[in-house]
Amino acid sequence: MRVLKFGGSSVKDADRIRNVGNILQSYSKKGIPFTVVFSAMGGITDLLIGMATKASKGKEDYKEDLNHFIQRHNDVIAELFDNPTYRKEVMEVIQEQHETLENLLYGIYLVWEASPRTMDYVLSFGERYSAFIIAKYMNQLGVHSEYLDARKIIKTNRVFGNAEVHLRLTYQKIADYYKNRTAIQIVTGFISSTKGGLSTTLGRGGSDYTAALLGAGLEADLIEIWTDVNGVLTTDPRRVKQAFTIPKMSFLEAVEMSHFGAKVIYAPTMQPAMDRNIPLVIKNSMNPDHSGTYISAEVNLNDHPVKGISAINNVALLTLQGNGMVGVPGTAARLFRCLADAGINIMLITQGSSEYSISFSILPNQVRKASKVIQEEFKREFERNDLDHLHIEKELSILAIIGDNMRFVPGVAAKMMRSLGNNGINIVAIAQGSSERNISVVINKEDENKALNALHEGFFLSDIKVINLFVVGTGLIGSTLIKQIHEQSQSLLEDRGVEIRLIGIANSRKMLFDEHGINLESWEDDLSRNGEAMDMSLFKKRMDDANVINSVFVDNTATDEISRQYRSILAESIHVVTPNKIATSSSYEEYVNLKRLAQRNNVTFGYETNVGAGLPVISTLQNLIHSGDKIKKIEGVLSGSLSYIFNEFDGTTPFSTIVRKAKELGFTEPDPRIDLSGTDVKRKIIILSREAGMKIEPDEVMIESFLPADCMEADTTEEFFERLQDNDAYFENLRQEAAKDHKKLRIIATMENNTVNISLQAVDQKSPFYSLEGSDNMIVFTSHRYHKRSLVVQGPGAGAEVTAAGVFAEIINIESQISPS
Numbered sequence: 001m002r003v004l005k006f007g008g009s010s011v012k013d014a015d016r017i018r019n020v021g022n023i024l025q026s027y028s029k030k031g032i033p034f035t036v037v038f039s040a041m042g043g044i045t046d047l048l049i050g051m052a053t054k055a056s057k058g059k060e061d062y063k064e065d066l067n068h069f070i071q072r073h074n075d076v077i078a079e080l081f082d083n084p085t086y087r088k089e090v091m092e093v094i095q096e097q098h099e100t101l102e103n104l105l106y107g108i109y110l111v112w113e114a115s116p117r118t119m120d121y122v123l124s125f126g127e128r129y130s131a132f133i134i135a136k137y138m139n140q141l142g143v144h145s146e147y148l149d150a151r152k153i154i155k156t157n158r159v160f161g162n163a164e165v166h167l168r169l170t171y172q173k174i175a176d177y178y179k180n181r182t183a184i185q186i187v188t189g190f191i192s193s194t195k196g197g198l199s200t201t202l203g204r205g206g207s208d209y210t211a212a213l214l215g216a217g218l219e220a221d222l223i224e225i226w227t228d229v230n231g232v233l234t235t236d237p238r239r240v241k242q243a244f245t246i247p248k249m250s251f252l253e254a255v256e257m258s259h260f261g262a263k264v265i266y267a268p269t270m271q272p273a274m275d276r277n278i279p280l281v282i283k284n285s286m287n288p289d290h291s292g293t294y295i296s297a298e299v300n301l302n303d304h305p306v307k308g309i310s311a312i313n314n315v316a317l318l319t320l321q322g323n324g325m326v327g328v329p330g331t332a333a334r335l336f337r338c339l340a341d342a343g344i345n346i347m348l349i350t351q352g353s354s355e356y357s358i359s360f361s362i363l364p365n366q367v368r369k370a371s372k373v374i375q376e377e378f379k380r381e382f383e384r385n386d387l388d389h390l391h392i393e394k395e396l397s398i399l400a401i402i403g404d405n406m407r408f409v410p411g412v413a414a415k416m417m418r419s420l421g422n423n424g425i426n427i428v429a430i431a432q433g434s435s436e437r438n439i440s441v442v443i444n445k446e447d448e449n450k451a452l453n454a455l456h457e458g459f460f461l462s463d464i465k466v467i468n469l470f471v472v473g474t475g476l477i478g479s480t481l482i483k484q485i486h487e488q489s490q491s492l493l494e495d496r497g498v499e500i501r502l503i504g505i506a507n508s509r510k511m512l513f514d515e516h517g518i519n520l521e522s523w524e525d526d527l528s529r530n531g532e533a534m535d536m537s538l539f540k541k542r543m544d545d546a547n548v549i550n551s552v553f554v555d556n557t558a559t560d561e562i563s564r565q566y567r568s569i570l571a572e573s574i575h576v577v578t579p580n581k582i583a584t585s586s587s588y589e590e591y592v593n594l595k596r597l598a599q600r601n602n603v604t605f606g607y608e609t610n611v612g613a614g615l616p617v618i619s620t621l622q623n624l625i626h627s628g629d630k631i632k633k634i635e636g637v638l639s640g641s642l643s644y645i646f647n648e649f650d651g652t653t654p655f656s657t658i659v660r661k662a663k664e665l666g667f668t669e670p671d672p673r674i675d676l677s678g679t680d681v682k683r684k685i686i687i688l689s690r691e692a693g694m695k696i697e698p699d700e701v702m703i704e705s706f707l708p709a710d711c712m713e714a715d716t717t718e719e720f721f722e723r724l725q726d727n728d729a730y731f732e733n734l735r736q737e738a739a740k741d742h743k744k745l746r747i748i749a750t751m752e753n754n755t756v757n758i759s760l761q762a763v764d765q766k767s768p769f770y771s772l773e774g775s776d777n778m779i780v781f782t783s784h785r786y787h788k789r790s791l792v793v794q795g796p797g798a799g800a801e802v803t804a805a806g807v808f809a810e811i812i813n814i815e816s817q818i819s820p821s
């Protein structure tokens with residue numbers, strides 16, 4: 001025998017009832033013996049409570065609710081019953097019930113009173129209507145069924161509203177009633193009666209309880225709870241899109257999940273089934289082919305250690321602390337006794353072994369009462385300052401990871417903390433029972449979504465890591481980066497299990513957000529058509545509000561308006577990756593602070609492309625330093641554009657034309673004066689010197705300008721080019737002077753003996769810089785370990801493809817940092 005139970009959502013209208021009818025018909029055809037429990041149609045119980053409450057306050061508009069109630073049922077009957085005989089039969093009975101309910105409510109309205117006893121009777125109408133209508137409908141479908149009012153078989157005490165069942169008597173009555181019955185029994189959920197026949201109700205989760213009682217009384221093989229989701233999910237699917245059905249779980253795991261907000265099953269009411277070891281299955285009436293979740297006593301040691309993650313949204317944490325607690329037996333007992341006496345339910349308790357404080361969480365609406373009873377209980381201790389003030393924190397959430405197998409696996413708690421910590425989520429309190437089936441943390445409510453996603457990714461989706469990008473700057477480097485990500489996204493997913501989602505994008509004019517990911521093909525059109533005006537503080541707010549895990553901010557601009565924001569972005573535990581050199585080459589303090597901030601918040605501050613574009617210059621230097629080497633000298637051609645310009649400058653083409661070409665090829669800065677003035681090289685050598693351990697400020701770099709002064713005085717880029725053209729002869733002269741001695745011109749930056757300088761030099765064939773080509777950079781590190789022969793990094797040091805690829809690589813590398821395993 002199976003017991004099936006359908007909740008209100010499965011029978012909320014005629015369509016849903018037809019759907020349930022099809023399910024039951026197929027069971028009947030397969031010859032599976034079963035009985036079915038029904039809740040009231042979705043929303044009906046609330047409607048009944050509302051109308052009775054209004055009537056008890058003498059409000060006449062209860063009648064509107066009543067009419068709505070009557071109309072909903074009449075409509076369902078009209079839709080379901082095409083057979084006139086059935087329809088007439090049903091309507092006659094229902095009409096009578098309408099009148100009884102109407103009279104009952106009128107009585108409440110007259111006496112201005114609805115006692116819990118009366119209320120239970122009013123509520124019984126909901127289930128009685130639904131089960132009766134469905135029983136008749138099943139007969140119309142040709143399935144021989146009978147309506148069973150559970151008040152005949154479920155007997156309780158007289159605690160109206162939340163009655164306690166006389167189990168033995170009830171089981172006996174169930175067994176007796178079902179003996180020799182051939183028709184399928186269609187039973188009212190939630191309602192019961194006293195031995196004397198007064199209507200009672202079974203409290204929260206009541207229809208599940210009815211199903212469990214029937215299961216136990218009939219010694220059923222299986223109890224099927226039919227709802228509107230595919231079983232118990234790993235977590236709340238409204239918060240975590242990747243949540244999926246847990247195929248199997250133990251009774252105790254189900255109990256833990258239900259305590260922590262999984263609404264699918266109210267496990268305490270399942271006790272009768274658990275006592276008699278009757279498995280349950282949670283299924284979706286809108287998707288009957290889905291196997292749902294099977295819940296039994298069995299614990300499979302091969303199962304994943306964590307089965308589910310649940311959350312209790314909005315709790316308060318109270319902390320009682322003070323020296324007067326240390327080593328004093330009975331403090332905890334007094335605290336929890338006074339709270340229990342006040343009817344305050346405690347959801348989580350934590351106490352450090354120092355015994356200095358006890359923290360516990362309760363619902364926020366109980367804080368005032370809890371505070372009052374604690375003040376009274378510990379009045380003397382507070383007066384004597386043995387206890388500090390009661391500390392109250394609100395706007396918190398409890399998150400719990402749940403699983404039987406956690407107790408066999410070390411490192412689960414560590415993984416939990418790491419997943420949260422890597423996403424900048426502060427843990428206010430931690431609790432783990434010695435059953436090790438549940439580890440709970442208290443966090444700020446505003447972090448709840450992010451935390452659920454971080455944990456879900458950490459425990460269930462370690463095969464796929466999502467990186468959420470916020471990109472500012474869509475010029476040469478920005479647009480090339482997005483193109484590269486688009487081209488590479490499929491293989492990144494397949495080969496590395498990394499999904500890169502572009503959540504926000506902006507240029508100097510517009511910004512656009514989509515938490516599901518901006519289309520990487522049409523982003524340009526979408527941004528210009530649908531984007532809103534760019535405002536960096538709003539961009540940051542949107543980024544904070546999105547509160548997504550593994551967030552990476554990418555600055556592809558050349559402005560300090562954006563780089564000034566890194567501090568606050570890193571402080572929010574958002575990774576920063578940038579080819580923009582302004583922050584790292586500004587004051588030493590800023591450079592150090594940003595690095596520290598990133599470290600403290602466990603995020604990447606990635607600026608490898610600041611020097612040498614896509615070449616591994618900074619990482620090579622960092623590896624030398626981290627492994628204990630000491631840098632004696634850095635010498636380099638650090639500008640890709642200047643390298644290109646001087647490599648091309650052979651007398652056949654004027655200097656200014658080559659500079660224009662360098663800009664067209666994407667080698668120069670957006671403003672080429674930054675390159676030609678030596679500022680870009682200065683920024684790079686500052687960064688390298690700092691990485692090598694030197695505390696250098698920008699004004700300490702000695703730079704020999706090689707540009708005629710009038711060029712630098714140009715107001716616009718175009719004017720700059722014109723003045724450069726006027727000076728073509730000057731540059732040609734410099735070139736010829738060098739060429740006379742078989743030398744080539746190079747801008748070389750040097751750091752040695754705590755001094756840094758940049759100069760235009762004519763180098764001969766013996767110099768490593770002589771044979772550079774294209775936009776080559778060459779950086780020569782001389783160190784304690786590399787003193788006979790230097791370590792050299794050489795290659796193209798500018799250009800959209802190589803630079804964007806360098807930025808891309810830093811983004812991908814963040815994956816290893818977010819990997820929780």
Ligand SMILES: NC(=O)C1=CN([C@@H]2O[C@H](COP(=O)(O)OP(=O)(O)OC[C@H]3O[C@@H](n4cnc5c(N)ncnc54)[C@H](O)[C@@H]3O)[C@@H](O)[C@H]2O)C=CC1
Pocket residue numbers: 472473474475476477478506507508509534556557558559561562579580581609610613640666667668669670797798799800803
């Ligand atoms: N071109 C190269 O080879 C290399 C460039 N870089 C760096 O890459 C960065 C980007 O260079 P490009 O793409 O060539 O520049 P670009 O001028 O082509 O693009 C800059 C982008 O930033 C946006 N932008 C400017 N100010 C903004 C603001 N206040 N708010 C929002 N967006 C703003 C612009 O709208 C534009 O989309 C620069 O910092 C440059 O130094 C670094 C290494 C190599």
Ligand SMILES: N[C@@H](CC=O)C(=O)O
Pocket residue numbers: 609610611612613638639640641642667668669675680797798799
């Ligand atoms: N403008 C820069 C580009 C890389 O930083 C250069 O010329 O090297």
